[in-house]
Amino acid sequence: MNTSHTIARLGDIASIRQGHPFRGAIRAAVDGSVRVIQLKNVGVNGMDDVHALMRTHLSNRKAPDWVKDGDVVLTARGGHPMAALLTDPPERTVCSPHLYVIRVADAVRALPAFIAWQLNQSSAREHLHRQSAGSRQQSLRKASVEDLPMRLPPLHQQQRIVTIARAALLERSHCEQLIAARNEEVSCYAARLLDGATV
Helix, strand or coil, rough: CCCEEEEEEEEEEEEECCCCCCCCCCCCCCCCCEEEEEEEECCCCEEEEHHHHEEECCCCCCCCCCCCCCCCECCCEEECCCEEECCCCCEEEEECCCEEEEEEECCCCCCCCHHHHHHHHHHHHHHHHHHCCCCCCEEEEEEHHHHEEEEEHHHHHHHHHHHHHHHHHHHHHHEEEECCCHHHHHHHHHHHHHCCCCC
């Protein structure tokens, strides 16, 4: 048994806050100087293209907490929490209030990429799902995120896991692209055949 792993509360190794407190709906503005990360931008494969995020204006007086490179965003709504690592986000970018921003404070014990990876594993997602509140729209409490136990192997092992996970994600993306291309090819052949053309 590997005894080199330690266990820590997420709140003990990272700061956790909710996104920017927008009042009402977030309105898109082509000339907006602020970009917004929303729930729809976080998926099973991580973040969408951060440079294609919605632009808007901020009207309230609260000083924005801009996201930074290495921050981890976690969806706070829905039955299936998802996390994504932010890599070189544009300046003047905030999160919607339906996301938590997790900023690792103890760099000696945890890599942000590893925290994002672990948050997406079934054990962490099931734990957070059990802690979700609300009958109609499940909502994740900040205290539940703070209390989430994180297993922390040595940093070199964390980096190895992250590297393997990224390689697996890239392989899956390539396979999905190949499958899509093959399906399109089959559809073209089927259309020509059914139209009586020579295949």
